[in-house]
Amino acid sequence: MNRCIHTDSIRLWSGILGVFFLIAGLWVQSVDARGKPGPEISLMIDGIGIETDVQPLQKNGRMLVPVRAIAEKTGAKVGYDAQKRQVEIRKEHKKIIIPIDRSFAHIDGEQVSLDVPATIVNRRTLIPVRFVSEALGYRVEWNAVSRVAAVWTPKAKQTTASATNPYVVQTGDSLYLIAKRYQVSIDTLMKNNNLSSDTLLAGQVLYLTDQAKKAELRPTNVAGDQRLLRDHFVFPFAAHSGYEPFVSSYGSDREWTESGNGTVRSHEGVDIMAPSGTPVYAVSSGTINRIGWNTYGGWRINITDAGGAYKMYYAHLLAYAPGLQVGSHVKAGQLIGFVGATGYGKPGTTGVFSPHLHFGLYLARNNQAIDPYPYLRFWERHKVTGLS
Structure with missing residues (x-):
């Protein structure tokens, strides 16, 4: 529950912000400079960082992640056979069996080689993220600088917005009125500006794209530096x-x-x-x-x-x-x-x-x-x- 009061809400967040905070002690030292500065995330699914109760593991140039981190976020079903020491992953008509500590797996009954075997850490099964993701039809990106793997499922919306033809929202504006005035669809406005609702704020900038009429209200450059x-x-x-x-x-x-x-x-x-x-x-x-x-x-x-x-x-x-x-x-x-x-x-x-x-x-x-x-x-x- 929010514990502070925003006393200047006239023009700022008007119903969408329950966020009231003050940044002070800006240069306070970290809690523990000797170890990790705080929690880390090494896996993203469809553009969102995923927390895991066991940290992903780097081994022989491959990343292993807890199997349920992928399954629960993508709708796959997971089973574990303790007697055979193997993981079974099912998604629609796809069936993947991965034995623990073995250099092979089975995809729909066909044996394939693994660069690095699945393993168990703190009673959690870790599987090679690229192998499993691609076997399920997902796309995987890896960035060595950030040390984060990104998994993209077919359902992911990976639209790249256009940041051209800016328009400053005025009091009384609505998506319908703006779309009509500049001859662009409401759907295009929402997709191009990543809007999850039709709520607009006076002073907000919308990017209309080059296909729309040129906006007469453009952001003025008030930046001093x-x-x-x-x-x-x-x-x-x-x-x-x-x-x-x-x-x-x-x-x-x-x-x-x-x-x-x-x-x-x-x-x-x-x-x-x-x-x-x-x-x-x-x-x-x-x-x-x-x-x-x-x-x-x-x-x-x-x-x-x-x-x-x-x-x-x-x-x-x-x-x-x-x-x-x-x-x-x-x-x-x-x-x-x-x-x-x-x-x-x-x-x-x-x-x-x-x-x-x-x-x-x-x-x-x-x-x-x-x-x-x-x-x-x-x-x-x-x-x-x-x-x-």
Whole structure:
């Protein structure tokens, strides 16, 4: 249940945001700098990071994942024969049998070789993700930098949105009126902007595509720092990712504090609502200067950009991409974590608010906060495609 009150809700979230948080203690040290900074996710299915009770295993250049992590998310049925020590996976008319610790498997009765055998870790059966996924007719991507495997099922919607012909939503606008005015279908507007509902916010930017009439209301460039308006900066969500319409929440009031004294603080960032597990990408190349738990930001990452002028702050993550730590160098567009709802309490606190990404932008020389909203709108035209 939400425990804080948003006192500046007039223009910000109007019914879609139950998200009220303050980012403070930005430069607090990680909980445990000696080990992993926090939970990690190594597997994505249809564009969403999947938590597993046993971490995926790297062996001989192959990734093994808990069998139920794939089965439960794709509708396959799993059985285990303890006497024969083998896993059986069924999906529609496909039947796959994988013996434990053996270098072969059977697909519909035909024996095939395995590069790496299935194994058991902490009473969980781990299977080679590429072999099983492709046997079931899924597509698999692997990125060695992020160390994350992505499985795409045939039902996945992998549309790449067009970030051209921007239109600023005005008070009184509706999808129907915009579609009629600019001679574009409502379905096209929803698909191109990854909209899950017909809710619009005044100030929101819609991309109408080149096939529509040219929009007369275009976003004005109110960004003050032209160095941030370069093509090597990217949006923190990928082209195929879904996220809710967002407007600026920078400077609005936040009343939750660690001390609980009721002090009102200013919100130093922009909130973008997205499903839990949505991958988050580095806006710019740079070096991680903080990573781990923060009372307000939950599992968060602070990255100083390669030029040393800015610090980017990604908060409320569900988990990180594997292998990240203080001092790690990241590239623009590199997968760094996954959307969550962590923060507002001791390490592991989650669910106080709805899943979203809090993105903050700071001057490195003095840690002064900058309104990231106009830059996010510019970067929204530059999105990662594929896993990256």
